[in-house]
Amino acid sequence: xxxxxxxxxxxxxxxxxKYYLREGLLPPGKLSSPNQASYDDAHLRRLRLIRALVDIxxxxxxxxxxxxxxxxxxxxxxxxxxxxAQESISADPALPRDEDWDFAEARVAExxxxxxxxxxxxxxxxxxxxxxxxxxxxxxHGVWTGTLDAYADACERIAAxxxxxxxxxxxxxxxxxxxxVGTALGDTLVTALRRLAHQAESTRLLGAES
Amino acid sequence: xxxxxxxxxxxxxxxxxKYYLREGLLPPGKLSSPNQASYDDAHLRRLRLIRALVDIxxxxxxxxxxxxxxxxxxxxxxxxxxxxAQESISADPALPRDEDWDFAEARVAExxxxxxxxxxxxxxxxxxxxxxxxxxxxxxHGVWTGTLDAYADACERIAAxxxxxxxxxxxxxxxxxxxxVGTALGDTLVTALRRLAHQAESTRLLGAES
Numbered sequence: 001x002x003x004x005x006x007x008x009x010x011x012x013x014x015x016x017x018k019y020y021l022r023e024g025l026l027p028p029g030k031l032s033s034p035n036q037a038s039y040d041d042a043h044l045r046r047l048r049l050i051r052a053l054v055d056i057x058x059x060x061x062x063x064x065x066x067x068x069x070x071x072x073x074x075x076x077x078x079x080x081x082x083x084x085a086q087e088s089i090s091a092d093p094a095l096p097r098d099e100d101w102d103f104a105e106a107r108v109a110e111x112x113x114x115x116x117x118x119x120x121x122x123x124x125x126x127x128x129x130x131x132x133x134x135x136x137x138x139x140x141h142g143v144w145t146g147t148l149d150a151y152a153d154a155c156e157r158i159a160a161x162x163x164x165x166x167x168x169x170x171x172x173x174x175x176x177x178x179x180x181v182g183t184a185l186g187d188t189l190v191t192a193l194r195r196l197a198h199q200a201e202s203t204r205l206l207g208a209e210s
Numbered sequence: 211x212x213x214x215x216x217x218x219x220x221x222x223x224x225x226x227x228k229y230y231l232r233e234g235l236l237p238p239g240k241l242s243s244p245n246q247a248s249y250d251d252a253h254l255r256r257l258r259l260i261r262a263l264v265d266i267x268x269x270x271x272x273x274x275x276x277x278x279x280x281x282x283x284x285x286x287x288x289x290x291x292x293x294x295a296q297e298s299i300s301a302d303p304a305l306p307r308d309e310d311w312d313f314a315e316a317r318v319a320e321x322x323x324x325x326x327x328x329x330x331x332x333x334x335x336x337x338x339x340x341x342x343x344x345x346x347x348x349x350x351h352g353v354w355t356g357t358l359d360a361y362a363d364a365c366e367r368i369a370a371x372x373x374x375x376x377x378x379x380x381x382x383x384x385x386x387x388x389x390x391v392g393t394a395l396g397d398t399l400v401t402a403l404r405r406l407a408h409q410a411e412s413t414r415l416l417g418a419e420s
Contacts, residue, residue, distance in 0.1 A: 045349075045350070048348055048349055049349055052345040052346075052348070052349055055303075055305075055345070077416065078412050078416045079409065079412040079413050079416055082408050082409065082412050083409060086405045086408070086409075090402070090405070093265075095265075112406070115410070116410075117406060117407070117409070117410035118409070118410055118413045118414065119406045119409040119410050119413075120409065123405075123406075123409065124402075125402045125403075125405035125406045125409065126402075126406060128398060128402035129399065129402045129403060129406065131398075132395050132398050132399045132402065135262040135265070135395060136262075136391065136395055138258055138262070139255075139258055139259055139262055139387070139391055140255070140384070141388060141391055141392075147368075147371040147372065147375055150367055150368060150370075150371035151368055151371070151399060151400060151403050152403055152407070153367065154364035154365065154367045154368045154400075155364065155400065155403040155404045155406070155407040156407050156410075156411070157360055157363065157364045158357075158360060158361055158364045158404055158407065159404060159407035159408045159410070159411040160360075160411060161357040161360035161361070162357065162408065162411075163408075163411045163412060163415055165357055167415070174350070177349070178351060181346065181349055181351055182351075183405075183408070185342050185345060185346055186404065187401045187404075188338060188341075188342050189339065189342045189361060190361060190364075190365065190400055190401065190404060191338075191397045191400065191401065192300070192334075192335045192336075192338035192339045192342065193335075193339060193361050193362055193365040194365045194368055194369060194396070194397075194400060195292075195296045195300070195333075195335035195393075196322070196327060196329045196333075196335045196336060196339065196365070197327070197362070197365040197366050197368065197369035198292050198296070198369045198372065198373075198393070199289065199292065199293060199296075199327070199328070199329040199330065199333065199335065200325070200326075200327035200328055200329050200366075200369070201366070201369040201370060201372075201373045202288050202289040202292050202373060203289050203328045203329075204328065205373055205377070206287065206288045206289055
């Protein structure tokens, strides 16, 4: 199909498609004449993936590029793809490594040991958990760290569900795409469902809202 | 204390403190002379809260203002505060209300009925869950919606832990602050822990990474 049809089928404007082509997010089409390129379903699918990562996952174009390049690398293992997707999507928590940090980091290390998790202490995910505990404690919500195990337990269930879905996908490309989509869209899903659960639980415990 | 001490104790620069004062995020200090104001521990605490919402929660200044004004409103009930905090922090998912939307929305309504949740269909949280399902389906991950119940179950556990912490706080101001901190920091915590759980689960199931 030509770029106009690609645009109408994907709902992405022609200038935006050209921008993605220039930025290397979308592979070039096949040249059918010196200034006419044709695109296929793989382009359409990739465009939808980019829009989902930007619109629903809230990723920047730079983060989208990193995630896609991890998914496009041949012979990557699933744990490595997961890790690359995570690192691209996560912000680096910029907090000083002071006493509060050391205290919180020790709590995270204990949690990881209790759960028997094999994870990387230098990953952004680990550092972000530490940063949240530091902030919560500085705000006088130190006790809140007591809920860490409830969160960890819940996240284990979610990860098991995610992995069992990923394992069920036979085609490698689709599986890798599932990892990156699941990492980005899953963030949005879990925070939105947690809010619905807050609405439900606070109304149940503390009375109707209106 | 003077603004310089407030700055050194909070780690927030004097120009930034003055910006927050102008924007109304921080209440004005007590005038001790015509051009000298003095600040107390409530200012320090509020400054830390603002920094946590911005740095860890990733909120814009506009979102911080909305969250703080909900927490500062007297006689608000906890469900209403939760709801105000949620709405301020959540983006509005901009997707067309087409057939895909109606299909996904029906799945969310069924989920909410299965769980017995009393929640608002017009809330951003609800709309966001629908938007994620629409995107996942358009990307060919329709089956992924089958993991919805696992996510909902996990989020119920998290919400119960959050609410039991909130209920344990006696002072009203601190409780309200706990709601807003918990909503914003909790988003970051749950997504980071989910990633650690992905690292752990993918390594456990699919072999070591290196």
